[in-house]
Amino acid sequence: MTALSIAGWGLVGLVIASVLRIAVRRSSLLRTGCERLAPPALLEVVTAVLFSALAWRIGAEPDLFAYSWLAAAGVLLAAVDWNSRTLPTKLIWPSGIILATLLSLAAVLNRDAYPLIRSAVGMLALLMFYGALYFLRPGEFGGGDLRLSGLLGLALGWAGWTALLTGTLLGWLAAAIAILVLRIGRGSEASDDIPLGPFLITGTLAAMLVSSMS
Helix, strand or coil, rough: CCHHHHHHHHHHHHHHHHHHHHHHHHCCCCCCCCCCCCCHHHHHHHHHHHHHHHHHCCCCCCCCCCCCCHHHHHHHHHHHHHCCCCHHHHHHHHHHHHHHHHHHHHHHHHHHCCHHHHHHHHHHHHHHHHHHHHHHHHCCCHHHHHHHHHHHHHHHHHHHHHHHHHHHHHHHHHHHHHHHHHHHHHCCCCCCCCCCCCHHHHHHHHHHHCCCCC
């Protein structure tokens, strides 16, 4: 892709993020007092940068649409979770359906079903892993995080087995570092209310960007 088309795709991401921000603010997904989803333009700028980075790494391939949608939905979900400490099912399920549709379309256009099968297995693997955590550590791992794992597993599974493992580990590593920093700076209970979702999403997006380089 040319520099102009990469920049144009970033502009598409900015528009999509703006639309998603407006839609969420007009809905009842955010808790009262958390209407300010993110600082002005931050959501849009981050999404636009991710869109451009994905276009640069992947190029004009069918996968780009699915990866870009996850970037837009992921940034929005991270912002919602960070501000309201919740991952609404009404936001996760539509995001997952759109992602699965785009991945299926990419499989058809690429005439290769294996990545789609791997994507489904990746989703099931993360649902089983996080499901075990949900039941073994009640109260420490939320249902929203469990549902989010299915969405992330779809994307990571499509990217590959290495991406599935790397994205999961990066997410937990980022969360562990953040908790450690807060506990050192503010005390042992300062990190109790840190949402896990934004870190899992960050790890996934980082792994997808790295995997697209290979």
